[in-house]
Amino acid sequence: MNFGLTFRAAKGCWTVNLSQQCSHGSTGLFVPPSPPVDPEKVKELQRFITLSKRLLVMTGAGISTESGIPDYRSEKVGLYARTDRRPIQHGDFVRSAPIRQRYWARNFVGWPQFSSHQPNPAHWALSNWERLGKLYWLVTQNVDALHTKAGSQRLTELHGSMHRVLCLDCGEQTPRGALQERFEVLNPTWSAEAHGLAPDGDVFLTEEQVRSFQVAPCARCGGPLKPDVVFFGDTVNSDKVDFVHRRVKEADSLLVVGSSLQVYSGYRFILTAREKKLPIAILNIGPTRLMFLSQKLGLSLYPAAKDP
Numbered sequence: 001m002n003f004g005l006t007f008r009a010a011k012g013c014w015t016v017n018l019s020q021q022c023s024h025g026s027t028g029l030f031v032p033p034s035p036p037v038d039p040e041k042v043k044e045l046q047r048f049i050t051l052s053k054r055l056l057v058m059t060g061a062g063i064s065t066e067s068g069i070p071d072y073r074s075e076k077v078g079l080y081a082r083t084d085r086r087p088i089q090h091g092d093f094v095r096s097a098p099i100r101q102r103y104w105a106r107n108f109v110g111w112p113q114f115s116s117h118q119p120n121p122a123h124w125a126l127s128n129w130e131r132l133g134k135l136y137w138l139v140t141q142n143v144d145a146l147h148t149k150a151g152s153q154r155l156t157e158l159h160g161s162m163h164r165v166l167c168l169d170c171g172e173q174t175p176r177g178a179l180q181e182r183f184e185v186l187n188p189t190w191s192a193e194a195h196g197l198a199p200d201g202d203v204f205l206t207e208e209q210v211r212s213f214q215v216a217p218c219a220r221c222g223g224p225l226k227p228d229v230v231f232f233g234d235t236v237n238s239d240k241v242d243f244v245h246r247r248v249k250e251a252d253s254l255l256v257v258g259s260s261l262q263v264y265s266g267y268r269f270i271l272t273a274r275e276k277k278l279p280i281a282i283l284n285i286g287p288t289r290l291m292f293l294s295q296k297l298g299l300s301l302y303p304a305a306k307d308p
């Protein structure tokens with residue numbers, strides 16, 4: 001996706017390159033191929049955003065591919081298409097110390113690269129929309145903290161953040177960066193090469209490498225640590241879900257950016273928006289759960305009171 005987007009905000013007319021073509025280095029590797037964007041659709045999107053006074057934006061992995069983080073489901077470049085690896089299941093993590101050991105060893109190796117990713121123009125655009133009073137609330141399914149790095153504050157991280165760690169016993173939250181230092185102290189001679197980063201910072205290691213990795217427990221109670229994210233098979237905290245439902249009900253339109261909407265935890269808010277007959281726009285490369293028409297590239301506009 002590569003186009004300028006102009007809309008009228010309360011504080012004046014404003015243009016942004018919503019996204020840039022990335023053909024350089026590793027950042028372009030995970031951006032799915034797409035035909036050029038139809039200028040008419042860009043105009044429609046401009047109109048959609050200009051008309052909105054309380055815009056709620058929901059983002060998924062697709063917004064971070066140009067920052068060098070792969071998504072899950074894109075053809076050819078997504079994690080599922082490139083590898084047979086699948087994200088860790090919540091139940092397995094909680095149940096099994098060896099699985100936690102493998103998870104943390106891989107996460108330890110992947111962390112320096114994963115935590116160094118920077119926001120791309122789409123993250124900056126949304127942060128600017130907030131500053132201009134255009135964005136009412138931002139909900140992200142991503143755990144990469146790139147919206148926070150771009151300065152977004154009216155933000156709900158639906159699935160948590162890899163930049164925080166949670167104790168499964170006492171519930172204490174600590175910064176992920178501090179845990180990295182503890183891992184380094186516990187594993188002074190341990191080293192492994194990172195192979196193939198996943199959307200959640202996971203990498204591939206051999207069993208031998210994993211077995212010798214020392215896992216740090218909670219510094220307060222000795223309990224097992226988990227990234228403060230919602231793994232597959234877990235559910236989003238109901239207070240958080242209620243909070244986002246309220247924000248959706250208060251909004252006057254909804255824009256989805258970079259999500260196929262396959263995961264119900266995000267899709268349910270689309271259902272609420274449709275119930276409320278909010279206009280919905282979807283900006284995505286590839287098909288989405290809401291896309292009943294055969295568009296391959298996605299700017300899909302669903303006006304109020306019109307079922308797709």
Ligand SMILES: [Zn+2]
Pocket residue numbers: 167168169170171172218219220221222223
């Ligand atoms: Zn604890």
